[in-house]
Amino acid sequence: MNGSALVLGGSIAGLLAAAALSPHVETVTLVEREDLLDPNRRGVPQGTQVHALLGAGQRAMAALLPGIVDDLVTAGGRLVDSPHEVAIYGAQGWAGRVPSEAHVVFMRRPVLETVVRRRVLALPNVRVVTGVVSGLTGGSDRITGATLQGGETLTADLVVDATGRNSKATDWLADFGFPAPATKELRSYVGYATATVRLPDGVFPPGVVGILSHPHPGALRGSAVVPCDNGLYQVAALGMMKADPPKDREGFQAHLEAAPSRLVAEVAAKAEFVEEPTVYKVRGSLRRMWEELPAHPPGFLAIGDAVMSFNPLYGQGMSVAASEARILHDILRENDARAGVADHGLAARAQAAFTPVVDTVFGMVVSTDAHYPGAELEGVTAPDPEAVRFGRALSQLATEDPEVALALKTAGHFFDTAPLRSPGIAEKVAAWLADGRTPAAQDPTVIPPALIETTR
Numbered sequence: 001m002n003g004s005a006l007v008l009g010g011s012i013a014g015l016l017a018a019a020a021l022s023p024h025v026e027t028v029t030l031v032e033r034e035d036l037l038d039p040n041r042r043g044v045p046q047g048t049q050v051h052a053l054l055g056a057g058q059r060a061m062a063a064l065l066p067g068i069v070d071d072l073v074t075a076g077g078r079l080v081d082s083p084h085e086v087a088i089y090g091a092q093g094w095a096g097r098v099p100s101e102a103h104v105v106f107m108r109r110p111v112l113e114t115v116v117r118r119r120v121l122a123l124p125n126v127r128v129v130t131g132v133v134s135g136l137t138g139g140s141d142r143i144t145g146a147t148l149q150g151g152e153t154l155t156a157d158l159v160v161d162a163t164g165r166n167s168k169a170t171d172w173l174a175d176f177g178f179p180a181p182a183t184k185e186l187r188s189y190v191g192y193a194t195a196t197v198r199l200p201d202g203v204f205p206p207g208v209v210g211i212l213s214h215p216h217p218g219a220l221r222g223s224a225v226v227p228c229d230n231g232l233y234q235v236a237a238l239g240m241m242k243a244d245p246p247k248d249r250e251g252f253q254a255h256l257e258a259a260p261s262r263l264v265a266e267v268a269a270k271a272e273f274v275e276e277p278t279v280y281k282v283r284g285s286l287r288r289m290w291e292e293l294p295a296h297p298p299g300f301l302a303i304g305d306a307v308m309s310f311n312p313l314y315g316q317g318m319s320v321a322a323s324e325a326r327i328l329h330d331i332l333r334e335n336d337a338r339a340g341v342a343d344h345g346l347a348a349r350a351q352a353a354f355t356p357v358v359d360t361v362f363g364m365v366v367s368t369d370a371h372y373p374g375a376e377l378e379g380v381t382a383p384d385p386e387a388v389r390f391g392r393a394l395s396q397l398a399t400e401d402p403e404v405a406l407a408l409k410t411a412g413h414f415f416d417t418a419p420l421r422s423p424g425i426a427e428k429v430a431a432w433l434a435d436g437r438t439p440a441a442q443d444p445t446v447i448p449p450a451l452i453e454t455t456r
């Protein structure tokens with residue numbers, strides 16, 4: 001263990017990067033513009049919106065912070081077998097519900113972040129500095145630290161940018177002659193409104209704990225009601241292509257009513273609102289191609305939303321950040337035998353190692369969002385028609401075939417598309433397409449029984 005690291009931004013990606021670095025360096029300094037030690041910290045602006053932590057994120061977090069999932073549950077988080085217990089009505093009808101290992105932690109984002117922060121800040125070599133980063137230090141050969149508004153300079157062998165979607169690192173690096181990374185953007189103009197509620201007993205059919213009526217290219221308004229922590233629920237109105245939900249209660253309810261299934265609206269009408277809806281808008285998905293720079297800035301690494309911020313509807317951002325942090329941890333372990341974090345090529349290797357997970361998830365997002373009428377694609381290739389046909393057939397099959405339903409969910413939750421390419425599934429898709437089949441007609445207001453029931 002030698003050297004020092006500086007992590008810019010103390011939200012999920014920054015905290016998990018600090019956890020990954022901690023065993024491999026003498027000191028990790030986490031710089032955050034908001035006071036991380038303030039127990040009433042409001043957290044990131046999107047923190048009032050509904051958030052879910054997927055299986056991929058839980059596994060990666062637990063590798064860095066053993067026992068963290070238990071900690072989340074102890075803090076009130078609800079662990080749900082989402083493919084079985086959450087009823088999802090999408091473009092092809094109700095997705096088949098099947099028992100799975102793709103459990104999801106549902107909890108309010110600030111509560112989740114508090115648990116992660118408590119664990120990371122308890123690491124003996126992690127210290128926090130409150131301040132606004134205004135630039136980097138170093139030269140054309142290496143980044144060596146960061147400057148804060150007010151003039152303070154912090155130095156380190158490795159600087160990790162975790163300042164999120166609006167990261168200014170591109171401008172900061174330009175001061176030392178490093179070119180900006182190319183960007184890819186898919187603008188599908190996503191709007192959220194979320195309210196925390198209490199629900200009376202009996203609003204869901206047995207075995208169901210949440211309902212998601214997904215927006216899709218044929219229906220721009222969507223809705224969700226899912227559990228969160230400590231017995232509470234969150235109701236969300238979702239909009240694509242600027243069909244933004246309003247925050248006034250009447251408009252919020254009207255938006256829920258306009259979703260493909262009005263079941264969420266029916267549940268919301270019975271809810272006791274603990275907090276009024278708050279809104280948030282995001283342009284879509286933005287990818288910075290850091291790993292493609294002809295000469296990666298030594299000593300500088302980007303992570304989390306600073307690399308790729310996704311359309312949040314698919315609930316992947318925190319889990320991708322956690323996966324990247326785990327990859328960083330693995331690279332650091334291999335690297336300890338070399339020069340530690342001072343190794344000139346470390347940042348470039350880590351940045352490149354993030355690519356497979358980021359590209360897999362970006363591909364999943366593009367496969368849906370590129371089809372919204374008027375979606376704007378910049379540097380993004382639209383999916384090829386064969387892949388589109390295959391994907392549509394998979395979603396259709398998933399309404400009735402438990403194996404396909406499980407494979408589709410597993411791929412989405414663990415960022416692994418291999419199960420979808422198994423010979424058995426390829427055969428089923430080929431037969432479905434050859435027969436020109438379409439899903440059986442379903443009533444959007446009636447949740448069908450699970451394809452496989454459990455005794456839970």
Ligand SMILES: Cc1cc2nc3c(=O)[nH]c(=O)nc-3n(C[C@H](O)[C@H](O)[C@H](O)COP(=O)(O)OP(=O)(O)OC[C@H]3O[C@@H](n4cnc5c(N)ncnc54)[C@H](O)[C@@H]3O)c2cc1C
Nearest residue numbers: 009011012013033046051052133164304305312315317318
């Ligand atoms: C509406 C919405 C819903 C979402 N739902 C989900 C979900 O269900 N599941 C999921 O996994 N993800 C979800 N996400 C994505 C998730 O919020 C992010 O992917 C996640 O927070 C990781 O982001 P990050 O840490 O990279 O950046 P952020 O969370 O944006 O954090 C950046 C941090 O850097 C700090 N910072 C910025 N600039 C400076 C500076 N100059 N100096 C010092 N500090 C600075 C900020 O204060 C902040 O703390 C959602 C996002 C949105 C917008």
